[in-house]
Structure formats: structure tokens, C-alpha cells
Amino acid sequence: MSIDPLIRFSTDGHVTLMIAHVEIGQGILTAVAQIAADELDINFTRILVERADTERTPTASYTSGSNSIQIIGSAFRQAAADARHLLLAKAAAALQAPVESLRLTDGTITDGEKETTYWALQGDQLFGETELGVGQPKSSEEYTLVGQPIPRLDLPAKIAGTPSFVHDLCLPDMVHGRVIRPPTYASTLESIDENTAASLPGVIAVVRDGSFLGVLAEREEQAEKAAEALRQNARWHVQPLPAYESLYTDLLAKTSQDFLVVDGVPQDGPVPPIETPANAVQTLEATYRKPYHMHAALGPAAAAALWQDEHLNVWSHTQGVYPLRGSLASALDLDDNQVRVQHLEGPGCYGHNGADDVALDAALLARARPGRPVLLKWSRADEHGWEAYGSAMLVKTQASLDEHGQICDWNHDAWSYTHSSRPRPMAGASNLLAARYREKPLPPPTPKPGKGSHGGIHRNADPLYAFARRRVVKHFVPDSPLHTSALRGLGAVGNVFAIESFMDELATAIKADPIEFRLRHLDDPRARAVIEAAAQEANWRSGRRGNGQGRGQGLGFAQYKNAKCYVAVVFDVEVDTASGQIHLTNTAIAGDAGQIINPDGLANQLEGGVLQAASWTLKEQVHYGPDGVTSRDWDTYPVLRFAEIPPVSVKLLDQPGAPSLGSGEATQGPTPAAIANAVFDAVGVRLREMPFTPERVKAALTQPQ
Amino acid sequence: MTATIELKVNGQNHHLDVDPDAPLLLILRNNLGLKAAKFGCGLEQCGACKILVDGQAVPSCATPLSAVANADITTLEGLGTPANLHPLQRAFLAEQAAQCGYCTAGLIITAKALLDKNLQPSRAEICEALDAHICRCGTHNRIICAIQRAASEMAR
Ligand code: FES
Ligand code: FES
Numbered sequence: 001m002s003i004d005p006l007i008r009f010s011t012d013g014h015v016t017l018m019i020a021h022v023e024i025g026q027g028i029l030t031a032v033a034q035i036a037a038d039e040l041d042i043n044f045t046r047i048l049v050e051r052a053d054t055e056r057t058p059t060a061s062y063t064s065g066s067n068s069i070q071i072i073g074s075a076f077r078q079a080a081a082d083a084r085h086l087l088l089a090k091a092a093a094a095l096q097a098p099v100e101s102l103r104l105t106d107g108t109i110t111d112g113e114k115e116t117t118y119w120a121l122q123g124d125q126l127f128g129e130t131e132l133g134v135g136q137p138k139s140s141e142e143y144t145l146v147g148q149p150i151p152r153l154d155l156p157a158k159i160a161g162t163p164s165f166v167h168d169l170c171l172p173d174m175v176h177g178r179v180i181r182p183p184t185y186a187s188t189l190e191s192i193d194e195n196t197a198a199s200l201p202g203v204i205a206v207v208r209d210g211s212f213l214g215v216l217a218e219r220e221e222q223a224e225k226a227a228e229a230l231r232q233n234a235r236w237h238v239q240p241l242p243a244y245e246s247l248y249t250d251l252l253a254k255t256s257q258d259f260l261v262v263d264g265v266p267q268d269g270p271v272p273p274i275e276t277p278a279n280a281v282q283t284l285e286a287t288y289r290k291p292y293h294m295h296a297a298l299g300p301a302a303a304a305a306l307w308q309d310e311h312l313n314v315w316s317h318t319q320g321v322y323p324l325r326g327s328l329a330s331a332l333d334l335d336d337n338q339v340r341v342q343h344l345e346g347p348g349c350y351g352h353n354g355a356d357d358v359a360l361d362a363a364l365l366a367r368a369r370p371g372r373p374v375l376l377k378w379s380r381a382d383e384h385g386w387e388a389y390g391s392a393m394l395v396k397t398q399a400s401l402d403e404h405g406q407i408c409d410w411n412h413d414a415w416s417y418t419h420s421s422r423p424r425p426m427a428g429a430s431n432l433l434a435a436r437y438r439e440k441p442l443p444p445p446t447p448k449p450g451k452g453s454h455g456g457i458h459r460n461a462d463p464l465y466a467f468a469r470r471r472v473v474k475h476f477v478p479d480s481p482l483h484t485s486a487l488r489g490l491g492a493v494g495n496v497f498a499i500e501s502f503m504d505e506l507a508t509a510i511k512a513d514p515i516e517f518r519l520r521h522l523d524d525p526r527a528r529a530v531i532e533a534a535a536q537e538a539n540w541r542s543g544r545r546g547n548g549q550g551r552g553q554g555l556g557f558a559q560y561k562n563a564k565c566y567v568a569v570v571f572d573v574e575v576d577t578a579s580g581q582i583h584l585t586n587t588a589i590a591g592d593a594g595q596i597i598n599p600d601g602l603a604n605q606l607e608g609g610v611l612q613a614a615s616w617t618l619k620e621q622v623h624y625g626p627d628g629v630t631s632r633d634w635d636t637y638p639v640l641r642f643a644e645i646p647p648v649s650v651k652l653l654d655q656p657g658a659p660s661l662g663s664g665e666a667t668q669g670p671t672p673a674a675i676a677n678a679v680f681d682a683v684g685v686r687l688r689e690m691p692f693t694p695e696r697v698k699a700a701l702t703q704p705q
Numbered sequence: 706m707t708a709t710i711e712l713k714v715n716g717q718n719h720h721l722d723v724d725p726d727a728p729l730l731l732i733l734r735n736n737l738g739l740k741a742a743k744f745g746c747g748l749e750q751c752g753a754c755k756i757l758v759d760g761q762a763v764p765s766c767a768t769p770l771s772a773v774a775n776a777d778i779t780t781l782e783g784l785g786t787p788a789n790l791h792p793l794q795r796a797f798l799a800e801q802a803a804q805c806g807y808c809t810a811g812l813i814i815t816a817k818a819l820l821d822k823n824l825q826p827s828r829a830e831i832c833e834a835l836d837a838h839i840c841r842c843g844t845h846n847r848i849i850c851a852i853q854r855a856a857s858e859m860a861r
Contacts, residue, residue, distance in 0.1 A: 025805030025842055151801060158806030159797045160790065161741025161781035165807065168740040201706055201724075220735055221727040298745050298753055298807045298841045347743075348805035348842040380746040600801055604844070608804050611843030634750040634839060642832040645845040 002129055003086075005058040006079040007036065009122040013107065015040060016048045017076065020060035021068045022319055023051075023154055025348040026664050027601035028068050030152045032076050034145040034597055039080030039137060042107045042118070044145055049153060052321045052343035062320035062422060069597060069660050077137050083127065085135030090121045140595060140656040147654070149600035154345070166317050166344040167302045169375060174304070175204055176220040177365040177376035178227035180213040181386055182437070183628040185483060186239035189213060189437075193233050197226040206230065207368045210439035214365045216374060227379075240626035242481050248289055248394050251415050256475040257449050264453045264462045264562055271473050277409045280400030284509055288397070288498040289689040290672075291621035292482055293390040294637060299347035300383035301354035305366035306373040312339045312366070313373075316359045317346025319422075324356050326425035328363055331435045331442060350612065352485040353387040354378060356423045357433035364434055381632040386433065389622050390487025391417040391480060393457070393494030397502045402468075405510045407521060410470040412461055412499065417480030418447035419456030419490040433483075444483075449476035454561035460492035460669055463499050464559050465521040482624065488609065489668030492560065493616070496669025497676070500556040501688065504545065504677040511544045514677065515555060524559075529653055530568040530590040531557050537651045538570035538588035545681040550575055551585075554677025556670030565663035566592040566653075569610055569670045571646070573678040577701055580694030582618060582679060584646035592653040594661040603650040605664050610648065613671035615640035619691050710774055714739070715783030725771035730754045732770055733780060741781035741810040745839070752838030755811035756780050762818035764837070781810040784817060793817060796855035797848075804842035812838055816852045824860050826852070 008016040017036055023029045033047040050056060060072075088109065092099040097111035107118040140146075157164045182189065189211035197215055198206050202222030207214045215230060217223035242250060259266035276283055304315040312334065318324040321341040329339045346355055362376040378386070393416040402408040421444065423431040430442035450456050458474040487493075507517035515535050522528055534540075534555065541553055552575070557568040572586040591606050619638045623630045631637035676687045685700040712719045714737060721736055728747070733739045733756070745753030747766045754766040757779040785791030790798070793813045803809050812835065819826055819834040826834070831849050840848065 025803075027804075151798065152803075155798060155801065155803055155806060156787065158803060158809055159794050159813075160785065160787040161739075161810045162787060163740045165743075167744065168734075170738065219727075220731045221724055296841060298751060298805070298839060299743055300745075345805070347807035350841075377744065380748060380750075604801060604804060604847070607846065608843030611845060612841065615843075633748055634746060635748075639839060639841070642835040642838065642840075642845055642849070643829070645832070648846055 002127060003079045003083050004126045004128070006076060007083055009118055009124060011119055011123045013119045014046050014048050015042060016050050018050045018057045019072065020052045020057040020321070021063040021072050022343050023345055024063060024319065026605055027152050027598060028063070029154060030150060031069060031597040031601060032072055033153060034148070034150055035073055036076045036080040038143050038145040039077055040084050040107070041104045044150060046107065054321050054325045054341050059322050060320070062323060069662055073597065073660055078133060081135030081137040082130060082132065083135070086127065086130065087118055087121055091116050094121060146597050148598070150598055152601065164345055165299065166304065166315055166346055167299055167377060169304050169315055169344065171304065171306070171373040174373045174375055175216050175218055175369065176223040177214055177216050177362060177374045178223045179361045179376065179378070179382065180227055180230045180234060181382060182211060182236050183238050184241050187211070187236045190235040190237050192230065192235070196233050197229040200226045200229060205368045207365050209364060210437050210441060212364060212434050212437040214361060216365055216369060238627065241624050241628060243626070244624050247291065247392055250481070251392060251394055251477060254477045254479065256415060256477045259449065259474045259476070261458045261461055261472040261474050264458070266449065266451050266458060266474055272471060274398060274411050274471065276400055277469065279402045279408055281403050282509060283398065283400040284505060285396065285398040286502055286505060286688060288395045288494065288501060290393045290494040290497060291690060292392045292484070293487060293616050293620050294384065294622055294631070295350045295353040295387055295487055296384065296637060296639065297347040297349055297353055300378040300380055301358040302346065302375065302377040303359040303362040304373055304375045305359070305362035307363070307366040307370045310338060312363055314339065314341045314359050314363060315344050316341055317344060317349070317355045318359065319349065319352065319355065323422065323424055324359060327356065327423035327430065327432055328360060330425040330427065331360055331430045331432050332363060350488040351390070352422050354383055357386070360432040360434045384632045384637055385629045388421060388483045388485030390493065391419050391484040393491065395494055395498035397498055399502065399506055401506060401510060405512060406468070407506065408468045410463070410467040412495070413473045413475060414457055414461050414491065414495055415475040415477060416457040416491060416494065417477050417484050419484065419486055420450060421447065421483070421485040447478045449474070454563070457491040459490045459495065459561060460558055461495040462562065464524060464527055464562055465518070466523050467521065482622065482629070488612070489665045492558065492665065492669040493613070493672065496556065496558045497672040497690065500558070500670060500673030501676045501686070504554065504680065505686065508545055513542045514545060515540060516542070518557065526566055526592050527557070527559060530566045530592050531555070533590035533651045533653060534568035534570045534588050537590060537649055538572065538586065540570065545677070546684040548682040550577065550682055552678040552680065552682030554674045554679070554681055556673035556677065558666070558669045560662070560666035564661045565666035567606065567666040567670050569667060569674045571674045571678045573675065573682055575679055575682040575697065577683060580697035582675070582692055582697060584614060584644065584675070587646045587648040588651070589648065589667065590651040590653065591663060591666065592655060593663040594655045594658040596652060596654045597660055599652055602652060602663055606650055606667055607648045609665065609667035610671050611640065611645060613668045614675060617672040617675050617690055617692060621691055710770055712774065712778065713776070714778045715780060723770065726769050728766055729768045729770050729773055730765040733765060739780045739782050743807055743810060752811040752815065753808055755814040757814055757818060760818065760821060762815040781813055784813065792858050793820070793852070793855040796851040796858065800847045800851040800854060802844055802847035802851040804844050808838060808840045812848055816855070819852070820856055820859060824856055826856060
């Protein structure tokens with residue numbers, strides 16, 4: 001074990017953190033810097049951060065699953081505490097004073113008379129092999145930076161507009177690439193007249209490899225024009241997609257692999273049938289639907305690649321430089337050490353989008369012109385049409401109430417496609433998009449059901465509530481018509497939407513206040529506290545729901561993966577019954593992420609997550625038809641605009657001394673439920689299918705419930 | 706197919722030998738190295754590429770170069786520099802009004818055009834002005850606060 005892979009000192013009074021996890025707009029670099037500076041007792045301004053790079057930073061997997069702060073936060077805390085301990089020991093020797101007599105301020109160590117510094121003691125030397133855990137990390141009372149709203153390290157450059165993203169990269173002799181995709185996933189390229197594009201000004205190469213088609217040009221606008229010419233010219237053998245209208249019937253009709261989920265973990269073996277208990281006095285059931293959603297990053301995916309001397313260098317906004325390196329190497333039949341992946345930031349990704357796929361595209365184009373770096377950007381239509389979507393989902397719930405109004409039986413059956421197809425090195429297959437189109441194709445691997453705790457489909461399927469009996473079932477359907485992978489929250493979006501809507505339906509059935517009804521079933525004091533805090537923040541109007549005369553209030557709650565950040569959200573809405581429009585008039589969020597590292601960053605994440613999920617809930621669905629995905633821009637895939645955004649207040653419940661909990665995805669499930677519940681409160685109708693478009697609202701208002 | 710085009714950007718004149726049909730955004734980014742304006746859609750739907758043309762905030766992604774040959778163009782780089790930020794940039798920093806920051810440059814440009822006309826915009830007026838912008842990270846409220854903060858600072 002060594003400190004060196006994580007922390008480097010330098011003679012000029014800086015400390016560099018080698019952070020293999022990546023900034024995706026969540027503020028992770030700043031949070032880690034706060035932790036390290038606190039443990040080292042140095043001013044925050046001394047910290048420099050080195051970005052993920054397979055030749056510089058330690059091996060790490062993906063920055064995903066709201067895991068970063070827990071994994072690397074504690075690694076850096078311990079490494080920094082160890083470094084501090086070792087340097088104090090060195091100082092004691094140098095000053096010939098007992099360690100206990102030393103005082104440490106901003107890297108300067110004194111015994112009252114003589115002094116030395118980290119920079120003098122360590123310079124830019126490495127520590128070498130050291131014992132892990134020799135230093136005692138500080139207690140929460142000793143922190144001066146952790147817990148403070150320190151401004152983000154990366155924002156000054158972005159706000160000044162200086163180059164910050166892969167898209168802004170400018171390498172000597174760089175050329176520009178574009179790719180031309182087929183109409184649908186399984187379509188093949190029948191014919192293409194490459195000359196029409198090849199003869200255009202500035203075109204360097206038309207690259208065709210099976211059904212993979214791309215072009216390189218000296219200038220970006222030339223690459224655009226050439227790509228358009230190729231697009232016009234390409235003849236595809238189209239394998240149609242199924243009809244959008246049969247999305248949910250297909251999902252239910254297909255053969256599924258079924259697992260009983262116990263304590264958040266899928267079990268092998270038979271799934272028991274639903275049995276209504278003898279003490280049931282009332283049984284309710286409902287079905288909830290969530291369509292495919294997009295990450296829809298504001299900037300389409302981009303990557304740069306340089307092929308030189310049998311080595312490939314890639315600059316990417318991937319969430320994992322190491323997994324991407326391995327995946328590129330295995331897709332291109334290279335050794336890992338022939339590939340280097342360096343991270344540069346991209347637009348917010350919210351999960352696994354096209355960032356990795358565009359890297360293989362760029363690599364394939366770069367290989368056509370060794371020695372010249374290629375910058376490849378997807379178009380808006382590429383991004384909307386070819387990213388890996390958040391999977392559609394259908395959840396059936398059935399629950400019974402006993403004579404005391406307690407839930408005595410709970411059933412939750414969730415059907416969905418895979419939520420995880422991130423690229424990994426594999427033989428004979430590849431999850432990188434272009435691989436399947438090449439002359440020697442590597443097909444995508446057959447999706448497998450995740451068996452881990454709170455994995456994809458069953459993430460948050462198991463409610464935190466205390467029920468006398470529960471039966472939670474995951475129905476994994478392997479063959480999605482659309483390419484799907486991890487989108488912020490994964491299965492928690494559909495599961496919590498169902499659970500928290502159904503809790504409201506049950507409360508309504510016995511004329512109970514929905515919060516009071518939840519608290520009756522909730523033992524965890526931190527869960528209760530966030531619900532109560534959100535209610536207070538929102539001026540919760542107690543009582544039964546459904547008669548708000550156009551105005552309503554609703555709550556949604558979850559603890560992400562039953563292990564991470566606790567979140568309760570309250571929405572106030574107004575529903576215009578004539579137009580079917582839902583107006584979000586106010587939002588209150590309460591969150592408990594354990595010990596808070598940076599309250600401003602945490603509040604920004606929680607609010608951003610709620611607003612993104614509100615956009616999914618009211619507006620978003622990926623449309624497709626036989627000719628492919630038809631949601632190809634912001635008109636055909638509308639999202640919430642500024643005028644539709646409610647004011648948001650965020651209440652944070654700090655837990656000094658408790659572990660910090662990942663929060664980036666915690667709001668995604670509670671939000672749709674809170675809005676659905678508020679709409680019910682306003683106009684007495686239940687919306688059980690996202691998105692809640694005006695047409696759906698009007699249809700619900702005219703249907704008997 | 707290239708022509709010599711004169712372009713005035715951030716107070717400087719440039720003579721460029723380029724395709725007059727090329728989108729202004731690509732010329733700003735690739736010829737002049739001004740990377741603040743971003744490509745988001747190329748369809749005038751998202752606002753990421755906004756710049757000022759004679760004081761008006763316009764999307765540069767679908768504006769052909771030939772259309773702005775005699776215009777006065779300002780990009781975010783022309784509003785402020787890292788060492789000398791524009792009050793709007795200072796306000797965005799003070800409010801930490803970004804997550805990924807990909808939308809930021811375009812928003813500040815539109816906010817500048819708004820504040821030039823209306824130094825005390827209401828929340829509704831700000832939202833209306835930003836209607837052609839998308840922030841996918843959900844930073845909207847902070848962005849609105851930043852514009853209000855800049856407005857009150859500039860009014861002083
Ligand atoms: S890139 Fe110009 S409006 Fe989207
Ligand atoms: S901060 Fe990411 S799009 Fe606005």
C-alpha cells in the first residue's frame with residue numbers, strides 16, 4: 001500500500017490529488033479536495049487535481065451508482081491522514097522535538113522555536129511502500145473544510161468560457177470526423193457511393209468497415225458536408241423496430257427471467273404466487289408504467305483519438321478510463337498497454353450515454369490516418385438516436401390492509417429490460433456500439449440479470465417500510481427493442497414511482513393523511529426525519545387527499561438503494577382541467593446524505609436531480625417506429641424549459657460523524673411519485689403512466705377512476 | 706468554395722479564407738479558438754451556442770458566416786476574462802450556477818442581452834428570455850438567481 005498513487009507533494013507548496021473518478025458536474029473533485037486538505041491541514045488553495053488517465057491515476061472502475069464519495073472519499077481521507085502522520089514524524093526527527101510538541105498549520109510544522117514544512121520535508125519525493133492506516137483520520141469536530149460550501153474547483157474556467165471539455169480540444173494537425181449511422185440497430189449497409197463524399201473539399205478519407213461508416217476531413221464544416229452527402233447516398237437494408245404502441249404489452253408478453261427479491265437481493269428458485277392474507281379487509285392493486293427516457297446530454301458525445309506507432313491515445317468524457325481502455329483494446333484486438341485513455345470533461349451525462357461509443361468511433365477513424373489526431377463529435381440526432389436509454393418499466397403492485405389500517409401484505413412485480421450495458425473487456429462480443437457494424441462484427445453480449453443488492457431492475461424495489469409480509473419480484477426481460485443502460489436512478493425510477501404512488505393510494509383508501517400513513521409503517525428514524533423535514537419545508541397541508549379543487553400537494557420518499565442518501569420531495573401543483581396542463585408551483589426537498597462534505601454541492605445535486613426527474617415525469621418519452629427512433633431532437637423529445645421550473649427549497653439534515661452517503665441519484669424515484677400524488681390531490685385522478693402529458697391528464701379526468 | 710470574409714469579433718477584425726456557408730459557431734471555435742460557445746444541437750433549439758450579434762443574442766450554430774460579415778460579434782470571451790470577469794460571470798460564480806457548465810456560456814450571453822434592455826427583470830421576464838435555452842442538469846433556479854444578482858449589482 002502506498003500514498004503515492006493518490007497524493008503527490010511538490011517543492012512549490014502544492015499537493016496534487018490523482019483522482020481516477022471523474023467530474024461529471026457533480027462536484028466530486030472539489031469534495032475530495034476538501035477531504036484531503038482537511039486531513040493534511042493545508043489551505044484549500046494548495047490542492048491541485050490531476051484528472052483520470054490510465055497512465056497516471058490509479059486503477060478504478062466507473063464513476064457511477066452514487067458510489068464515488070464513499071469509495072474515494074474514504075481512500076483519500078486515509079491516505080491524507082497517513083501522509084500527515086508520516087510527515088509529522090519526519091518533522092519530529094528534523095526538529096529534534098517530540099511529535100506531541102509540534103503544531104501544524106497549512107503545511108508548516110513548528111515546535112515553537114524551529115520550523116519546517118511539508119515542502120521542505122517531502123519535496124517531490126515519493127513515500128514508497130507505507131503501512132495503510134498509520135494516521136488517524138480527524139474526527140468530525142476537527143474538520144474546517146469538510147462541511148463548508150467551498151466553491152467548485154472547475155467552475156471558474158467554465159464560467160469564463162475557457163476550454164474545459166473534450167469538445168474544446170485542439171491538437172496539432174487535428175482533423176474532424178463524423179459518423180453515419182444506420183436507420184435502426186440491426187440494419188446493414190447495402191451500398192454507398194463513397195466518391196460523392198470523397199471528392200468534396202477537405203475530405204481526407206471515407207471510412208467504411210462493414211456497415212460502419214464515417215468520414216474524416218480537414219475542417220469540421222467539411223466533415224459535416226461530407227457526412228450529409230454520405231447520409232443521402234447510403235442504401236441500408238432496414239430491419240424494422242417494433243411499434244411503439246406495443247411497448248408495454250411486448251414487455252409483459254416476452255419471456256422473462258423471474259427472481260424473488262429478498263432484502264434487496266434476487267434469489268434463485270421458484271417465485272411464490274400472491275396470496276392474500278386472512279386478515280385482509282381491503283385489497284388494492286395498480287399498474288404503473290415508465291417509458292424509455294434519454295440521458296440527452298446538452299452536448300452530443302465527442303472523443304478524440306490518435307493512432308500512432310501501433311498505439312492508440314484517446315481523450316474521452318467516459319465515466320471510467322480503465323473500463324474504456326480495456327473495452328477498446330478488446331474490440332480492436334490490442335493489448336491494454338497499447339491504449340491510453342485520458343479523461344476530459346463532457347456535458348452532464350447522468351449515467352451511461354454515448355461517451356464510450358464515440359470513443360470507438362473516433363478510434364476507428366483515427367486508424368485510417370495514423371499520425372493525425374481525430375476529433376469526432378456526434379450530431380444531435382446521433383445523440384438522441386443512439387445513446388443507451390433508461391429502460392422502460394412496468395410495475396404491478398397489490399397490497400392488503402388489515403382492520404387497523406396497516407398494510408398486512410405487499411406485492412411488487414417489476415418488468416424491465418437491462419439497466420446495465422456499460423462496456424467491459426470481453427471476448428467475442430462488445431458493448432461498444434460500432435463493434436457490431438464492422439466487417440468482422442462483435443455483437444453486443446446477451447444481457448444478463450444482475451444479482452447484486454439493489455441492482456438495475458430491482459433497485460429500490462424492496463421498500464424501506466415495515467410490512468408484515470412482502471413479496472417483491474424482478475422480471476428480467478433480455479431483448480429490449482431499444483439499446484438500454486444505466487440512466488440516473490436505474491430501476492429506482494419506476495420502482496419508487498410505483499411504491500410511493502401506491503402508498504398514497506392506500507392512504508386514500510382509508511382516508512388517512514399520506515405522511516401519517518407512511519410514518520405508521522416506517523421505523524428508521526432518519527427516514528422519518530427527512531419526511532417530516534420536507535413536510536415542514538413545504539407547509540404540508542394535512543388530511544386526506546383528492547379534493548384540492550385544482551391545487552394539490554404530494555410527497556415521495558426513498559432511501560436510494562435502501563443504503564444511500566435519504567430523500568423526501570414535496571411538490572405543489574396546479575392542474576388546469578381544461579388544458580390538462582400540470583403546473584409545478586413549488587418544490588421542497590429534504591435530504592440526509594450522512595456527514596455532508598459540501599452542502600452547496602449537495603443541494604445543487606439534489607435540486608438538479610429533482611428537476612431532471614420532473615422533466616422525465618411531465619414530458620419525456622423516447623418514441624420509435626419501424627424506421628427507427630423518432631425522438632431525434634429537442635422538438636421531438638421535449639424537456640422542461642425555464643418557465644416551467646418551480647422554485648425549489650432544499651433542507652439538508654447533516655449527520656456529523658456518520659458515513660457520507662452518495663446522493664446523485666437519490667431524487668429520481670421520489671420525484672415522479674410526488675408529482676403524481678400532488679395531481680391526485682388537486683383533481684382526484686391517478687396518473688400511473690409517465691409522462692403526464694396534457695392529453696393523459698385530460699383522458700384521466702374523463703375516465704371513471 | 707472559400708471566400709475571404711471579414712469578421713469583427715470581440716472588437717478585433719479578422720480576415721478569414723473560409724466557406725461562407727460554414728456555421729459561425731464552427732468558425733469561432735475552430736478558426737478563432739473561441740471555445741466558450743458550445744455546439745448543442747445545430748438546430749436553434751437549445752441555446753448552448755449563443756453569441757451577441759449587434760447586441761442581440763442569437764444562436765451561432767445555424768447562422769452562416771456570410772450573414773454576419775459586417776456585424777459586431779461578441780462571444781463570452783469578449784464579455785470578461787478569467788482575471789476580469791463580467792458582473793454576470795461573477796454572479797454565476799457567486800451562485801455556483803452550474804453543474805456540468807455546458808449551458809453556461811450561452812445563458813450568460815442571453816442574460817447580457819436581456820440586462821442591456823431591462824436592468825430589473827422579474828423572474829418571469831428572465832424565464833421568458835431564457836425560453837430557447839436548455840439546462841439538462843436542472844440548475845435553472847440558480848441561473849435565475851445569478852441573473853438577478855448581476856442585475857442588482859449592475860444597477861448599483
Ligand atoms: S447549438 Fe445552437 S441552439 Fe443548440
Ligand atoms: S449545468 Fe449542465 S446543462 Fe446546465
